[in-house]
Amino acid sequence: MKQPYRLVRARPEPEFEISVDGAPVPAVPGQTIGAVLHGAGIRAWRATRFGGRPRGLFCGIGVCFDCLVTVNGGPSLRACLTEARPGDRVCTGEGGLAVLGEPGEPGEGPGTPHGGQENGR
Amino acid sequence: MSPEYDLVVIGAGPAGVAGALSAALAGVNVALVDGAARPGGQYFRHLPEGFHPGRPGALHHGLDRFTRQWEALRERATLLLGHRVWAVERDEQGVSVRCLEGDREERPRTVTGRRLLLATGAHDRPLPFPGWDLPGVLTAGGAQALLKGNLVVAGRRVVVAGTGPFLLPVAAGLAEAGADVRGVFEANGRLGLARHPLLAAGKAGEAAGYAVSLARHRVPYHGRQAVIEAHGEGGLTHVTVARLDRHWRPVSTRTVECDTLAYGYGFVPQLELPVQLGCATRRDADGGPVVAVDAGQRTSVPGVYAAGESTGVGGAVLAEVEGRIAGRTAAADLGRRVGPLPALLRRRERLSAFARALLTAYPVRPGWQRWLREDTLVCRCEEVPLSGVREARELGATDARSIKLLARPGMGWCQGRMCGYAVACLAGENVSAPRRPIAQPIRLGDLAALTRSPLEG
Ligand SMILES: Cc1cc2nc3c(=O)[nH]c(=O)nc-3n(C[C@H](O)[C@H](O)[C@H](O)COP(=O)(O)OP(=O)(O)OC[C@H]3O[C@@H](n4cnc5c(N)ncnc54)[C@H](O)[C@@H]3O)c2cc1C
Ligand code: FES
Numbered sequence: 175m176k177q178p179y180r181l182v183r184a185r186p187e188p189e190f191e192i193s194v195d196g197a198p199v200p201a202v203p204g205q206t207i208g209a210v211l212h213g214a215g216i217r218a219w220r221a222t223r224f225g226g227r228p229r230g231l232f233c234g235i236g237v238c239f240d241c242l243v244t245v246n247g248g249p250s251l252r253a254c255l256t257e258a259r260p261g262d263r264v265c266t267g268e269g270g271l272a273v274l275g276e277p278g279e280p281g282e283g284p285g286t287p288h289g290g291q292e293n294g295r
Numbered sequence: 296m297s298p299e300y301d302l303v304v305i306g307a308g309p310a311g312v313a314g315a316l317s318a319a320l321a322g323v324n325v326a327l328v329d330g331a332a333r334p335g336g337q338y339f340r341h342l343p344e345g346f347h348p349g350r351p352g353a354l355h356h357g358l359d360r361f362t363r364q365w366e367a368l369r370e371r372a373t374l375l376l377g378h379r380v381w382a383v384e385r386d387e388q389g390v391s392v393r394c395l396e397g398d399r400e401e402r403p404r405t406v407t408g409r410r411l412l413l414a415t416g417a418h419d420r421p422l423p424f425p426g427w428d429l430p431g432v433l434t435a436g437g438a439q440a441l442l443k444g445n446l447v448v449a450g451r452r453v454v455v456a457g458t459g460p461f462l463l464p465v466a467a468g469l470a471e472a473g474a475d476v477r478g479v480f481e482a483n484g485r486l487g488l489a490r491h492p493l494l495a496a497g498k499a500g501e502a503a504g505y506a507v508s509l510a511r512h513r514v515p516y517h518g519r520q521a522v523i524e525a526h527g528e529g530g531l532t533h534v535t536v537a538r539l540d541r542h543w544r545p546v547s548t549r550t551v552e553c554d555t556l557a558y559g560y561g562f563v564p565q566l567e568l569p570v571q572l573g574c575a576t577r578r579d580a581d582g583g584p585v586v587a588v589d590a591g592q593r594t595s596v597p598g599v600y601a602a603g604e605s606t607g608v609g610g611a612v613l614a615e616v617e618g619r620i621a622g623r624t625a626a627a628d629l630g631r632r633v634g635p636l637p638a639l640l641r642r643r644e645r646l647s648a649f650a651r652a653l654l655t656a657y658p659v660r661p662g663w664q665r666w667l668r669e670d671t672l673v674c675r676c677e678e679v680p681l682s683g684v685r686e687a688r689e690l691g692a693t694d695a696r697s698i699k700l701l702a703r704p705g706m707g708w709c710q711g712r713m714c715g716y717a718v719a720c721l722a723g724e725n726v727s728a729p730r731r732p733i734a735q736p737i738r739l740g741d742l743a744a745l746t747r748s749p750l751e752g
Contacts, residue, residue: 177473178446182342183349202446204332204343209445217430217530224678228529230430232675232713234437235337236330237418237565239708240428240675248399254440256398257332257343 190260194219201258208234208241208253211264219243219253219264221271228271244272298389298407300326300373302625305380305392305568306414308336309361309611310603310618314412316364317622319371321631326406327372328392330379330735333444334365336416336603337436338611340443354443354468356501357611375406381735383411383568389598390572395737410598410625413569413586414618417562417604422457422659423717424666426525426534428675435465435559448472450555454534456480456522457559459657463505465557470512477553479514480536482521482543482560483657523548523666525556543662560659563716564605567734572596576728579607580654583716584728590640591624592617600625609650616643664721673721674714676707684721695722708736 179186189200192207194216201210208231211219218228220242232240234254241253244265266272304315307329315327333341339361342348352358368374378394385391389409395401419434421427431450433441435457438449453474455466462479470476509516517536523545524535533552537545561581569586570576575595577587585608586594586601594601602621603614620639627633667673669682679702687701695718698704704718705711710731711718719726 176446178442178448179346181471182346182351182353182446184342184346184446185349186347187345202343203345205345205445205447209441209447212441212449213445213447222678227428227678228430229428229675231433231437231441232421232428233419233434234440235418237709237712238434238675242708245399251399254437255330 190258192258192260192262192264194264195266205258206254207243207245207251207256207258207262207264210258211243211253216266218271219266221273223273226271226273298409300324300406300408301629302326302410302412302622303328303390303392303406303408304412304414304622305329305383306336306416306603307331307334307374307376308414308416308603308614309338310416310614310621311336311412311414312361312364312368313615313618314414314600314602314622314625315372315618316368317619318412318626319368319622321623321626321633323622323626323629323631325372326375326408327368328375328378328380328394328406330377332377332398334374334376335361336414336614337440338614340440342444342446346446353471356504378404378406379735380568381733381737383572385411385572385596385599395735401737410600410629411572412618412621412625413574413594413599413601413605414603414614414621415565415568415605416614417564417608418712419559420561420563420659420716421558421713422560422663422666423671423673423714424523424525424663425668425671426527426531428672429525429527429531430529431527431531431554432525432556432558435461435557436562438555438557439465439468442468442472446472448474449557450474450553452477452553453555453557454478454480454522454536454551454553455557456482456534456536457561458482458659459559459561460502460653461559461562463502463509465559466514467505467508469557470514471508474555476509476512476514477551478536479509479516480520480522481516481518482539482660482663484518521663521666522556522558530554531556537666539662541660543660544665545662560663561654561657562604562608563712564608565734566605566728567731569594569599569601569605570728570730571732571734572599574599574601578725580651581608581658582725584726591627592621593624593628598628607647607650608654609647613643613646613650616646659720661720673717674704674707674711676709676713677703677705679704679714681721684718688722693722695719695724695727698722 242250243253419436576584602617683702
């Protein structure tokens with residue numbers, strides 16, 4: 175058994191699968207999508223808007239927004255906060271990493287509509 | 296309409312849970328709100344039930360005590376987990392706490408209370424350096440959250456770097472969990488684990504535990520060394536470690552192979568909600584802004600209390616003590632009978648003096664700015680390189696605010712949470728309290744659906 179599981183004497187429930195660009199990846203109930211991907215060795219799932227730089231987890235607690243991910247075709251979510259559900263389809267973009275929209279763009283999911291005005295008054 | 300609750304507490308970490316319980320025990324009708332699905336905050340981050348851990352406390356010191364507090368609170372208060380607070384408003388009646396419920400669906404919900412206790416904690420303070428945005432580079436807290444909350448080990452071969460005593464539990468946790476920890480690189484002087492300040496605070500058991508664990512796993516601990524560059528194509532393969540002089544300027548360098556870096560240079564309190572409410576801030580021992588509170592943990596805004604990391608970074612034990620004091624003050628202010636507890640106040644003084652000493656012993660020294668190159672990203676979100684910040688300065692932007700308006704660092708998704716400290720340092724300023732009208736992202740549709748937006752006025 176995996177060493178961290180031994181450490182806490184975990185008796186995990188049966189794993190379920192999510193799919194990442196069509197490939198199955200196992201998840202323990204309650205794990206976040208970010209943890210599932212990172213644990214499976216997938217460390218980048220989007221590309222930045224300008225430089226096309228690969229990004230995955232950084233802060234791990236929902237403050238940096240590097241881990242934004244497209245799940246089931248829906249709006250982008252923070253992978254580090256979002257619990258995986260059986261059958262979730264994660265898309266990292268065709269032939270490369272997904273480029274997500276501007277902060278706060280309508281329809282682009284969790285926007286920070288006035289983010290650009292912080293301190294700007 | 297009169298408020299639903301006497302007291303709303305935001306944050307289910309050690310500060311918020313202790314505060315909620317103290318108030319509830321004094322007969323106060325409490326609601327506790329947290330964005331996370333499980334209680335614990337950062338320190339006592341819980342594993343999902345799906346793991347059925349037989350020894351959950353193996354990853355946390357003092358978990359039993361927290362669990363008892365949580366169980367006692369369950370019977371006495373309304374617990375609203377999975378509720379992210381994006382704004383708080385105040386009027387004569389009390390406070391309205393605007394939440395989004397659920398991690399995907401985001402149902403809006405407003406919780407009202409006569410009083411409010413803010414216990415929102417902190418996040419890591421990363422410094423920028425070349426390659427800090429490569430996949431595989433994580434904050435120290437992020438690596439800890441993966442382990443404590445998901446039983447995922449951040450990497451196979453891991454380097455731990457930065458400054459402060461928090462690097463020890465992170466490295467020890469990773470090593471215990473099976474990672475090959477290539478070393479701990481503490482940018483400040485190596486105090487020697489035996490003389491580690493945790494010992495001075497009577498936390499000898501905890502510090503010794505980490506030291507033993509690092510020794511058993513043969514993890515070297517290096518003082519005055521730092522990771523100044525991360526390398527790899529698409530993902531981390533190695534880092535450059537430098538010996539530093541007293542100002543943190545690199546003296547010599549070498550390469551360490553690793554697939555993961557977990558690093559942090561202290562913590563930044565989450566201040567958006569207190570700042571929204573107009574709570575006064577003060578400078579902590581490290582120059583960073585924190586919520587100013589009186590001896591009873593009252594902020595400058597009537598009816599609003601604060602405890603834990605948001606009033607100064609000091610760790611889980613201090614957070615709990617502050618939470619207890621805040622909960623008791625709120626209960627007394629609500630007319631409940633609460634006796635004095637001088638021992639608790641003395642304990643807080645002792646612990647916060649120690650916290651200030653730690654902040655002074657583990658400062659961030661200006662030499663880190665020499666680790667950056669012209670093309671090093673300062674802002675990860677808007678991808679603003681150092682050259683962009685320099686150009687803005689040459690155009691006449693002399694302070695952090697005008698640099699931001701010209702070059703856009705801090706204008707992206709994270710709203711400067713990751714780069715705010717660095718940009719302020721590069722502008723030669725003290726960091727100022729963040730002004731973020733929205734504490735958590737909210738879809739425009741949800742915002743429009745709310746009759747009165749807190750953005751007005
Ligand atoms: C990622 C991370 C990992 C850490 N791990 C350790 C560790 O292993 N050991 C250690 O000694 N110290 C650790 N720390 C330091 C930690 O800050 C303190 O030990 C302690 O947890 C502080 O307690 P607190 O109650 O002040 O805040 P926290 O424990 O941080 O609790 C704050 C709570 O408020 C909630 N919250 C914040 N904003 C909102 C909002 N807008 N809406 C709803 N809920 C909100 C958060 O979800 C969180 O549960 C860590 C810090 C971080 C950032
Ligand atoms: S890793 Fe920072 S928001 Fe998810």
